[in-house]
Amino acid sequence: MGEEQKKQLEQQLWNIANTLRGKMDADEFRDYILGFIFYKYLSEKMEAYGDTLLAEDGIEYIAIDEQSSEGQELLEAVREASIEQLGFFLKPSELFSSVASRGNGENDNFILEDLTSILRNIEQSTMGHESEDDFVHLFEDLDLTSTKLGKTEAQKNALIAKVLFHLDQINFSLKDTERDLLGDAYEYLIGQFAAGAGKKAGEFYTPQQVSKILAKLVTNGKTKLKSVYDPTCGSGSLLLRVAKEVQDVTNFYGQEMNRTTYNLARMNMIMHDVHYRKFDLKQEDTLEHPQHIEHRFEAIVANPPFSANWSANPLHLSDDRFSQYGVLAPSSKADFAFVQHMIYQLDDNGTMAIVLPHGVLFRGGAEGKIRQYLIDNKNYLDAVIGLPANIFYGTSIPTCILVFKKCREDSEHVLFIDASNDFEKVKNQNQLTDDHVQKIIDTYQQRSSIEKYSHLATLDEIKSNDYNLNIPRYVDTFEEEEKIDLADVAKQLAAIDIAMKSTDAEIAKYCAELGIAAPF
Numbered sequence: 166m167g168e169e170q171k172k173q174l175e176q177q178l179w180n181i182a183n184t185l186r187g188k189m190d191a192d193e194f195r196d197y198i199l200g201f202i203f204y205k206y207l208s209e210k211m212e213a214y215g216d217t218l219l220a221e222d223g224i225e226y227i228a229i230d231e232q233s234s235e236g237q238e239l240l241e242a243v244r245e246a247s248i249e250q251l252g253f254f255l256k257p258s259e260l261f262s263s264v265a266s267r268g269n270g271e272n273d274n275f276i277l278e279d280l281t282s283i284l285r286n287i288e289q290s291t292m293g294h295e296s297e298d299d300f301v302h303l304f305e306d307l308d309l310t311s312t313k314l315g316k317t318e319a320q321k322n323a324l325i326a327k328v329l330f331h332l333d334q335i336n337f338s339l340k341d342t343e344r345d346l347l348g349d350a351y352e353y354l355i356g357q358f359a360a361g362a363g364k365k366a367g368e369f370y371t372p373q374q375v376s377k378i379l380a381k382l383v384t385n386g387k388t389k390l391k392s393v394y395d396p397t398c399g400s401g402s403l404l405l406r407v408a409k410e411v412q413d414v415t416n417f418y419g420q421e422m423n424r425t426t427y428n429l430a431r432m433n434m435i436m437h438d439v440h441y442r443k444f445d446l447k448q449e450d451t452l453e454h455p456q457h458i459e460h461r462f463e464a465i466v467a468n469p470p471f472s473a474n475w476s477a478n479p480l481h482l483s484d485d486r487f488s489q490y491g492v493l494a495p496s497s498k499a500d501f502a503f504v505q506h507m508i509y510q511l512d513d514n515g516t517m518a519i520v521l522p523h524g525v526l527f528r529g530g531a532e533g534k535i536r537q538y539l540i541d542n543k544n545y546l547d548a549v550i551g552l553p554a555n556i557f558y559g560t561s562i563p564t565c566i567l568v569f570k571k572c573r574e575d576s577e578h579v580l581f582i583d584a585s586n587d588f589e590k591v592k593n594q595n596q597l598t599d600d601h602v603q604k605i606i607d608t609y610q611q612r613s614s615i616e617k618y619s620h621l622a623t624l625d626e627i628k629s630n631d632y633n634l635n636i637p638r639y640v641d642t643f644e645e646e647e648k649i650d651l652a653d654v655a656k657q658l659a660a661i662d663i664a665m666k667s668t669d670a671e672i673a674k675y676c677a678e679l680g681i682a683a684p685f
Contacts, residue, residue, distance in 0.1 A: 181328050212257075280325065299441045492531040523564065
């Protein structure tokens with residue numbers, strides 16, 4: 166998305182958010198906005214596809230007369246082709262532009278019932294087809310009956326019509342394959358409005374620059390991927406970021422526990438032209454009920470919720486994902502449980518990169534044993550990358566990226582990178598620039614030791630540190646303080662003392678002239 170389009174998007178989002186703010190929480194109006202963005206996208210996609218099919222007949226899709234027998238025949242033909250190719254169908258009268266125009270017209274502008282029916286029809290158009298799983302309950306977070314939209318039906322209708330009007334001003338530029346409309350919209354909404362929702366949202370949204378690092382790490386040296394997997398896929402932006410780094414990804418897999426963000430992920434896939442046959446997303450708890458356990462993946466990326474609770478049920482010790490370690494991650498810190506799950510599903514030629522809190526680098530107990538097993542017994546750990554604090558929405562804690570491979574090219578060393586001081590402060594949030602990202606990637610690719618930035622540690626070195634991976638143990642960023650010349654300081658103090666006596670004498674003279682006592 167170009168800068169001009171991004172500014173246009175942000176302006177309209179500001180208008181919409183201010184329309185809804187005060188009526189509901191930020192995370193609630195986020196769901197309405199993103200849901201309507203998706204509806205607009207589907208409409209534009211449908212209209213463009215319909216125009217293509219009817220081009221030889223010289224007919225525009227929007228101009229079809231739905232009431233005539235000829236129009237109904239055309240619609241049936243378009244419907245069959247659209248379900249096969251796009252996975253869904255919308256009639257001309259159901260398109261976003263048609264509804265928005267009617268809702269903001271002077272007459273017959275009650276659209277609430279029609280809009281509810283249209284959103285239901287989109288889902289129903291997929292029933293019995295391959296795309297059904299990807300569209301079912303997709304619009305369930307758009308509750309147009311909510312009293313938060315207004316006390317009366319007329320008030321609700323007026324509010325929704327205003328939201329559609331602002332969204333109708335946005336040019337989606339469907340041919341722009343570089344766009345990340347939902348990602349841009351989500352990041353803007355969280356940054357501007359979701360002070361309360363940000364903490365909740367931070368559990369599943371990865372800033373775009375961090376996504377870029379993860380994507381570049383797992384695609385290093387590759388132009389195509391058979392599969393990419395995210396066990397905590399949230400809104401799906403991380404999976405899609407991986408696809409930008411290679412020419413082609415054959416299949417996308419993901420799992421997400423939160424129903425709302427699972428819906429966002431499916432929307433995101435469709436909005437990025439990932440064909441419904443190419444992605445398989447599931448809504449379920451990954452650690453307790455993994456849905457893709459029979460698969461092995463070439464690339465795995467994740468930003469799990471930091472130090473989340475999980476059952477740590479002893480029965481998991483007989484689960485192939487955890488059994489070989491002999492211990493389970495603590496019930497109050499599921500970080501290594503996610504690592505173990507991902508390791509199990511990583512293909513022999515694959516790479517995985519996961520964002521975690523710094524505690525995973527040095528905490529003892531079961532986590533220390535799992536860490537030692539991965540390094541000493543398996544030798545899967547390839548790199549540890551320290552990131553700046555305060556780059557995630559909702560938390561200011563510093564984070565790190567762990568990179569794992571089952572078949573490592575450099576099996577004698579683990580690369581440590583301390584990028585914690587490389588950031589740009591924007592308002593109250595720290596951000597990574599493209600230069601910061603590229604420096605991390607270049608250092609990883611070249612596996613170079615750079616003074617005060619990176620270090621290539623031997624396995625013996627890590628063993629001598631009792632498998633503690635705390636980055637300062639390996640990358641010395643200590644800045645020696647400037648030496649102080651005590652003789653010079655003494656001279657300065659003497660000069661100050663003389664100057665003070667002179668000043669005191671001057672003050673005493675003025676006080677005598679005024680007939681008042683000196684203040685010393």
